[in-house]
Amino acid sequence: MTSTEKPSSGTPKPDAAPSTTRRGPAPAIGMARLMGGQPTVRSMDFVGSSRRLLATLRPERAVIAVALLFSVAAVALSVIGPKILGHATDLIFSGVVGRQFPAGETKAEVIARLRHDGDGKVADMLGAMDFTPGKGIDFDAIGVVLLWVALIYLGMSLLMLVQARIATAVVQRSVFRLREQVEEKLGRMPLSYFDKQQRGEVLSRATNDIDNIQQTLQQTLSQIVSSALTIVGVLAMMFWISWLLALVALVTVPVSVVVATKIGKRAQPQFVAQWKTTGTLNAHIEEMYTGHSLVKVFGRQKESAETFRKENEDLYEAGFKAQFISGVIQPAMMFIGNLNYVLVAVVGGLRVASGALSIGDVQAFIQYSRQFSQPLTQAASMANLVQSGVASAERVFELLDAEEQSPDATAAVGPERVRGEVAFEDVSFRYEPDTPLIEGLSLTVLPGQTVAIVGPTGAGKTTLVNLLMRFYEVSGGRITLDGTDVAEMSREELRGHIGMVLQDTWLFGGTIAENIAYGAPAGTPMEKIVAAAKATHVDRFVRTLPDGYDTVIDEEGANVSVGEKQLITIARAFLAEPEILVLDEATSSVDTRTEVLIQHAMAQLRTGRTSFVIAHRLSTIRDADVILVMESGRIVEQGTHDSLLAARGAYAGLYSAQFAAAEA
Structure with a gap:
């Protein structure tokens, strides 16, 4: 694009822009109603937004399938481990019991003797055990079992490590694509969207909210999958060991689901409010930082600080509510999990006493009950992350769903050779449907x-x-x-023939040479950059800088004066060599002497090019071929400087007013 300003710099001046009302800070919420009252915003579509967020992972289906296989294998090993470890407990207990009875007897004889002596319950318990009277603990067998357990857990760890590495890559690539979508979307947005949105709010969606989505996916995606697989695997093993104990363990599941759902519904609107107020606060900070000089000049520091305080309090209260309410889920789930542990221990002990289960099986079952409740507790602890991430995702999706500018024509056409003839044919325009700004304007520029x-x-x-x-x-x-x-031309092609210098200059963080070469083709030689700088009188002040053309300026151009910034943007247009020039008060920020020099440079730059010059200082446009006088969106007069003065109309009135002001 040859234009020397960003498209957003073409935003109309406040007098011509559509009227929009800046959203002020939300009223502060008193601490007295911190935990009560209705949220200030409607709850988001949690299910729909969650599905759409997961849909962003669709291009990674094959990789996710591989990660899922690793997860299945890791969970399978983790589920087998307690059962094998329970066998080691049985070996130890069998050795301890076997040592209590004299050698030479069989297990059946020992149990029969116990029953004969009136110890039927002990006999029932020992009947479920595999022991040999007179034989102690078989440490070799226990060593083999423990070795297998160690290998199983080592394999599980390695599989989980590989799965975590794959999940990290999936999340990072998905968020990378999401950032690209947001960046491309911003490039397709009409200028009217940015007129109605605070810049800090848009930046917050493109940075903070996407970072929050990344953190949410990174910390929850693989964990949720492994938790779900663990629940399935553990349930299978629990029913294999004892269907009765499995049913006892499942009693607490409906309670856990109800508790998590109830608390989650109360927390979700607060996460929506948290990220909405984050965007509002960022917008205020961005505005105050950008205009900090004006804030100080007009003595508005106190009002600015008060606005910040109120918005910061809104964010604090929304964030506190969101984190506190969602944080209640984890201790509630831990309490329910402990109840489950107690029930399993009591019923399991009774089953061991009756001889229905071995001690090793009960030990394994208790481990499984812990493994079963742990994923539920983890899911509860991740609830605040998930709800926060989905709230951010909805804000990003809202940006992606915003109305775009009309697309370029499918078969874009353009003139074979651009000469610069521009015609406005009965043009009408309005920002708001009921408020016309330009009506029936016709103009031909040769x-x-x-x-x-x-x-x-x-x-x-x-x-x-x-x-x-x-x-x-x-x-x-x-x-x-x-x-x-021009509607049949692509915007890129059209703007490639137009150079633009605005009253509000824009410089990016880089060297002066890079800023001048911004609108020129890549690889423009330094000689041309210097020549453009000399033609527009930039070279005279650049030579006084310690680093010359390699001087780095910040995004706001704070280390060069306003007039010098204007000169750099004019040099940018000079180097671009467009067929059409648009100069919107291009010399308004320079001193009188520099303005004279710039006028000479502009005269050279305009040679052979169609130029549109918007000016308030009429002395700068005396040599224009045609002067258009506009009022209320209509051309009321047109002609040369001398002919318009002779007509004693609107132009003559404007000129006389400026002349009189200069005399005064």
Whole structure:
């Protein structure tokens, strides 16, 4: 794009922009109703947004399938471990019991003797055990079992490590694509969207919310999958060992689900409010930082600090509510899990006493009950992360779903050779449907002509060139470039023929040479950059800087003066060599002497090019081929400087007013 300013710099001046009301800070919420009352925003579509968030992982289906296989294998090993470890407990207990009876007897004889002596319960318990009277603990067998357990847990750890590595790659690539979608979406958004949105709010969605989504997916995705698989595997093993104990363990599941659901529904609106107030607070901070000089000049520090305090309190209270309410889930689930542990221990002890189960099986079952309740507790502890991430996802999806500017024509056309003839044919435009700004405007500008546009504030001067650049689309009529309707051209091609210098300059963080070369083709030699700088009188102050053209300036251009910034943007347009120039008060920020020099440079730059010059200082446009006087979106006069003065109309009135002010 040849234009020397970002498209957003073409935003119309406040007098021409649609009227929008800045959203002020939300009223502060008193601590007295911290835990009560209804949330200030509606609850989001948690299920729908969650599904859409998971859909962003769809391109990674094959990789996710591989990670799932590793998870299944790891969970299978973790489920087998307690059962084998229970066998080691049985070996120890059998050895201890066997040592209590004299050698030479059989197990059946020992049990029969116990029954004969009236110890039927002990006999029932020992009947479920595999022991040999007179034989102690078989440490070799126990060593083999423990070795197998160690290998199983080692294999499980390695599988989980590989699965975590794959999950990390999946999440990072998915968030990378999401960031790309947001960046591309911002490039397709119409200028009107940014007119109505606070810049800090948009930045918060593109940075904070996406970072929160990444953190949520990273910390919960693999954990949720492994937790679900663990529940299935553990349930299978529990029913294999004892269906009665399994049913006892399942008694607490409905209670856990009800508790988590009830608490989650109360927490979700607070996460929505948290991220909404985060965007509002970021917008305020961004505005105050950008305009900190004006805030100090007009003595508004106290009001700014008060606004920050209120918005910060809103964020604190929303964040506190969200984290506190969702944080209640984990201790509640731990309490329910402990109840489950007690029930399993009591019923399991009774089953061992009756001889229905061995001690090793009960030990394994208790481990399984812990393993069963642990995923539920983990899911509860991740509830705040999930709800926060989904709240951020909805904000990002809202941005991605915003209305885009009309797409370029499928078969975009353009003039074979751009000469610079521009025609406005019965053009109408309005920001708001009920408020017309430009009605029935017609104008033809011949190649190489310099057209100056003057008029009072709000007349539609900047809007006119914004329509030419297709920052906005006309409501009626059409604009042509060399006979081709600009609506049939691609925006990139159209703007590639137009260079733009605005009153509000824009410089990016980089060297002065890089800023001048911004609108030129890549690889432009330094000689051309210096030549453009000399032609526009940039070279004279660059030579005084310690690093010359390699001087790095920040994004706001704070280390160069306002006039020097203006000169750099003019040099940028000079180097781009566009066929059409748009100069919107391009010399308004320079001193009188520099303005004279710039006028000479502009005269050279405009040679052979069609130029649109928007000016309030009428002395700078005396040599224009045509001067258009606009009022309320209409051209009320047009002609040369001398002919308009002789007509004693609107232009003569404007000129006389400026002349009188200068005399005063």
